[in-house]
Amino acid sequence: MARCTFLGLGVMGYPMAGHLAGAGHDVVVWNRTAAKMEQWAAEHGGVSAPSVEAAVADADFVFACLGDDPDVRSVAEKAIPAMKPGAVLVDHTTASAELARELDQAARDAGIGFLDAPVSGGQAGAENGQLTIMCGGEADTFARAEPVMDAYAKASSLIGPAGAGQLCKMVNQICIAGIVQGLSEGLHFAKRSGLDPALVIGAISKGAAQSWQMENRWQTMVKDEFDFGFAIDWMRKDLRITLEEARRNGARLPVAALVDQFYADVQAMGGNRWDTSSLIARLERDL
Amino acid sequence: MARCTFLGLGVMGYPMAGHLAGAGHDVVVWNRTAAKMEQWAAEHGGVSAPSVEAAVADADFVFACLGDDPDVRSVAEKAIPAMKPGAVLVDHTTASAELARELDQAARDAGIGFLDAPVSGGQAGAENGQLTIMCGGEADTFARAEPVMDAYAKASSLIGPAGAGQLCKMVNQICIAGIVQGLSEGLHFAKRSGLDPALVIGAISKGAAQSWQMENRWQTMVKDEFDFGFAIDWMRKDLRITLEEARRNGARLPVAALVDQFYADVQAMGGNRWDTSSLIARLERDL
Amino acid sequence: MARCTFLGLGVMGYPMAGHLAGAGHDVVVWNRTAAKMEQWAAEHGGVSAPSVEAAVADADFVFACLGDDPDVRSVAEKAIPAMKPGAVLVDHTTASAELARELDQAARDAGIGFLDAPVSGGQAGAENGQLTIMCGGEADTFARAEPVMDAYAKASSLIGPAGAGQLCKMVNQICIAGIVQGLSEGLHFAKRSGLDPALVIGAISKGAAQSWQMENRWQTMVKDEFDFGFAIDWMRKDLRITLEEARRNGARLPVAALVDQFYADVQAMGGNRWDTSSLIARLERDL
Amino acid sequence: MARCTFLGLGVMGYPMAGHLAGAGHDVVVWNRTAAKMEQWAAEHGGVSAPSVEAAVADADFVFACLGDDPDVRSVAEKAIPAMKPGAVLVDHTTASAELARELDQAARDAGIGFLDAPVSGGQAGAENGQLTIMCGGEADTFARAEPVMDAYAKASSLIGPAGAGQLCKMVNQICIAGIVQGLSEGLHFAKRSGLDPALVIGAISKGAAQSWQMENRWQTMVKDEFDFGFAIDWMRKDLRITLEEARRNGARLPVAALVDQFYADVQAMGGNRWDTSSLIARLERDL
Ligand SMILES: NC(=O)C1=CN([C@@H]2O[C@H](COP(=O)(O)OP(=O)(O)OC[C@H]3O[C@@H](n4cnc5c(N)ncnc54)[C@H](OP(=O)(O)O)[C@@H]3O)[C@@H](O)[C@H]2O)C=CC1
């Protein structure tokens, strides 16, 4: 069993840290807003720490799941110098590949290992311990961290060097942008045509139009229910990071760029916290 | 066993008619280009007819699988008056819902049944007898035709009144347009980022970015292979019909309309017969 | 002075026919809804005719300004056979190039001249006699018709053979689609940024961002006033014709196709009769 | 006459500084690459300075025209502390509004005035002294700087507080993105239709489709000539800054976002330095 620290007990981090404790690891937690770490400690019998530095000092593995680049940078600046040589820092935040490379270098300089390790699977995946983890970093660092991450992962994979985990997550979000917009237009067209969406989905959901989003979201989309899932504010952050990376690597993402603007339409409708499937609301609600 | 006629022995119709014969039905075929129907008759021991009228005269069920609206209209104008009262005409062509309604009316006037019954599953589905059939029409007409169509279908469903089969197929194509463009942008981004696409797909193909297209097309897309599958010329026909229908029903299809133009880019690259997954070629080839 | 007939006394045709009369031509008018032609005859002292055939029988020049392809086709089918050999038919409707070629052939067969001659300049241009006319047809036919059309034109030009006038009008509409959407996004951004639109337009309206639309529409756009001008229903008809033509000639029109869908958004807001500049309402109103 | 310093003698800054000297001001110049400032001093009889600090020490007005945010920030960090109290810093770089607000604050703290003052009019405007200048800042600072900027401006205007000049320039670029893409599609369609572009432009360039871009760029666009003008790399920088600002102010810019991706297509064709009108090359060259 390993000595683990978890930084950031949000929607994702809270249950992830819980699975580490449940798997028998020694877990120290830290969260900016103290109430959450106290609640966690009470619930899981773990230890909360008064500062990032205190939280990480004895850890073999430090996991973080925060918000955006600046959040990670500010926390990592405190964590890295305070970590033991030979320890490993794993960042589960969806952030930029550039930040990952910057943290990787800082970690090397400090004699510690680093993985960028964004996840997919959402809140449900975090709660059920069924996340998919996409990692960038050294093979031996990955080999050491993977068994620990198994506490909350159904699959982890090493995609390439530092930053590759983040880049892989960006591919994931690009694919989702196209799928969800296509599905939204399809369901909107079906409703406009007077078709019964259940019959339509029954007919098309086994073939070339099938997608995870179709199977898992069509019912709530048709019912105009979006009060759950992966929030548009997060999605737009991810698309922002992705479009910025595309400026560097030269990739052209016309539909991802357009869908990002359509998500801004949904934000203007008040949908900041709605699930990504709410793209359909742009089409259905303004009538 | 039923007396069946099949009109149009193209990539789809040829094997579909073959499955009817294989299931023990009496099959008469007709094809505009005579060579194909002679080949079919030789291969399947069926009968070819010299004209549409002759082909349909004794049939209980007449199936058609032709090209576009005008093709269906010209053939149906000959077939309907020549059919027996009480027979059923099933149109497997992907065509407009308006044509379906028009043919339904003409069939009613002639005392015969009609189903618009576009299929999905592609050439492979036609050859393996594993098509999905989306039908519009009367319930009792569907009930009579379904067991016969079972010769080449893995699933048939009645979506609604005349035209509903075509509308359902349009929903299918709308969804595909978004999915394939998203997947193309994702794989293009992955390559531009220097990632190994196999590792990326391994990591993301079980979650929220999953799609039939991802599972069945990523490898050929990455290898720039498009010489198979569902041709762009057909896809643009389907999107044209869909966008015209959207003008009538008021649906807004921004990404389907845009992807239709991107398919025109691929046509300009010489891709008229390439698979729909060739949207990625726009992004990869011009470098 | 010529013997002229005008078919179609709508928003455009009514004042155009009036200018013909004002210029001293003998004018016979016909309109499907009789009240309008009676009103016109009363106002201008001209003659209204009970049928298309009667209206055109003695004319040297027959002008039409109707709605869409089917309207023109149904009227022309009556007019062409009833016209005198050597007379000229000028169609001012914005319609397809294919229809123009079809009418040109029918006119040739009947021994009459034909011009497709869509106009720009809007209702104001028709009322002030300041239209721009884009013509397709034979040079000598154009030479004969131009002096007569001068009654309501500030400029007429022969662009090429039959259909070229319509194709030129399509170029016009494609350009407008991009300009108005760009201007809408620009003004929307200015308002969101808290800038005074008048100061912004003052600063940018002489340079590389200048357009007729900016000069003539920014004020009403900022005030959310669209109850005038060129109706979205007409614009969508024109874009439909244009996108269909692009399918034939292989042109790629991604932004025109997208803006056409945005116009559908405005129609869904109730904007069928609003001016084309109402694209900004999609951005401003849903907040 | 004023004591002026000009920082950054690029395509724009070099002739702008020249006009200051020509108007009789005392001009000190500084440029990162020394050769250019020596050339300038030789040509204009002005003085070059060995460092930013030395260049600005005695100036009443310091003008800068550099590349992007980080360039301005690094130069301003040296300039502001070295400037005389009461002097004015004018930044002609197209940069972010956030940077403008940050520099405005730093200038206030140092007791100097600040204007963000991006320009339009391009290289030709800089050379002819006919730029348009859009300013953000205090009215009295603007009142002091305007007469000096008159050396190279045909019009300067104060749009609002610090940042407003940059925001106004963003509106300009948003409008251009839509106009140029619309014009590209229009000319591409005209060529595909076999029309003579000169006749088309002759017919439509006085009406609702008119734009500065149409008047000034159609000929080079049709000839596929882009080796001049405002470079795509600069345009993408400007659109990046604009799209980032839109994330903050909530504006939706679907076509600007899409056109930005189309510019990336042109970059992938090798067009980094081509004029913004080269959007048409995407449509014309790949055939
Ligand atoms: N939610 C989801 O379904 C998924 C989310 N993700 C990604 O995971 C990450 C976390 O998401 P989620 O858990 O939903 O987010 P939450 O907003 O629920 O949690 C964010 C956590 O980060 C902490 N935090 C944020 N900024 C700072 C800072 N500057 N300094 C210190 N702590 C900070 C917050 O602390 P405090 O409690 O004090 O606010 C909180 O613990 C994001 O990058 C998201 O994109 C990835 C896949 C799915």
Ligand SMILES: NC(=O)C1=CN([C@@H]2O[C@H](COP(=O)(O)OP(=O)(O)OC[C@H]3O[C@@H](n4cnc5c(N)ncnc54)[C@H](OP(=O)(O)O)[C@@H]3O)[C@@H](O)[C@H]2O)C=CC1
């Ligand atoms: N309005 C504008 O600003 C501009 C319009 N145009 C184009 O000019 C054309 C006319 O526009 P506008 O005048 O505004 O349209 P209106 O709707 O005002 O007028 C249409 C005219 O066509 C007649 N008409 C329509 N269909 C038929 C038919 N099937 N049989 C006989 N008559 C018919 C109508 O007759 P009835 O009175 O009986 O309905 C009416 O006289 C359109 O193609 C439009 O796109 C071009 C530039 C600008």
Ligand SMILES: NC(=O)C1=CN([C@@H]2O[C@H](COP(=O)(O)OP(=O)(O)OC[C@H]3O[C@@H](n4cnc5c(N)ncnc54)[C@H](OP(=O)(O)O)[C@@H]3O)[C@@H](O)[C@H]2O)C=CC1
């Ligand atoms: N060109 C045009 O048509 C227009 C340009 N603009 C804007 O004006 C600005 C300048 O454009 P332009 O003159 O064409 O650009 P150039 O590339 O020709 O010149 C850029 C200038 O900035 C200097 N510079 C860049 N980075 C730094 C740095 N980090 N430290 C010090 N100096 C630096 C360069 O110095 P060095 O010589 O050492 O490289 C050079 O003098 C840009 O923001 C552009 O967007 C606005 C309207 C039109």
